[in-house]
Amino acid sequence: SQQGEEDPQALSIQEGENATMNCSYKTSINNLQWYRQNSGRGLVHLILIRSNEREKHSGRLRVTLDTSKKSSSLLITASRAADTASYFCATDAAGNMLTFGGGTRLMVKP
Amino acid sequence: NAGVTQTPKFQVLKTGQSMTLQCAQDMNHEYMSWYRQDPGMGLRLIHYSVGAGITDQGEVPNGYNVSRSTTEDFPLRLLSAAPSQTSVYFCASSYFPGQGATEAFFGQGTRLTVV
DSSP states (O other): OOOEEOOEEEEEEETTTTEEEEEOOOSOSSSEEEEEOOOEOOOOEEEEEEOOOOOOTOOOOOOEETTTTTEEEEEEEEEOGGGEEEEEEEEEEESSSEEEEOOEEEEEOO | OEEEEEEEEEEEETOOOOOEEEEEEEOOOSEEEEEOOOOOOOOEEEEEETTTEEEOOOOSSTTEEEOSSSSSSSOOOEEEEGGOOOOOEEEEOOOOOOSSOOOOOOOOEEEEEEE
C-alpha cells in the first residue's frame, strides 16, 4: 500500500485563487517531498521538507509538515493556468527510496 | 547534461515476449529506481539500487529483473510480458548525502502496452 495519500484527488480553481493540497502518511519519515507531473511527462521535484522542519517556502509554494499528525500540505498561491498538473507527495521513510501517494489533479481555469 | 534518459519512449509487446527498458543517468547518482504508474494513480516502486552491484526489491517486483553493473545504467527487464504490466514506467536517480535522500530526477517515461 502507498505510504502517502493526497487529498483531494482532484481540484478545480480559477486563475488567481490559491490551491491547497494535503498529504497524509503512515510511518515516521526522514523527509517529505512534493513533485509535479504534467500530463504524459516525468515528475519534477518542487520542494523538500525535512522531519525537523515545520514550514518551507519556494516562490509561490508553501509547504507545511506536522509530524505529530503525519500530514503535510502544499499551498500554491495566485495560481496560473500553467500550474495545471498532478501533484504528488513522496515520503522518504527508510533513507532509501521514495514512496509516492496517489496524487492530486489540479486544474486552473483561465 | 542530459539528466535521466529512458529508452524506448513507447513499446508494444505481445504476451509472453521479453524486453529491456533502458535507463541511463549522467549525474553520478548513487541511487536509481524504477517505478510504474497506472492510469490515475501514483507511482509504485518496482526495484531500486543503492550503487553498482547492489539492487533490492520494491513494492511490486514480480515479473521484473534489474541489474546495476555501472553507476550510470539501470536496465529493467520484463521476463515474460503480461497484460497486467501495461503501464508507464519511470526511472529515477538521486544523490544520497547521508541522512535521507535528496530530490529525485525522473526520466520522461516509457509507455508500455502488452497485448
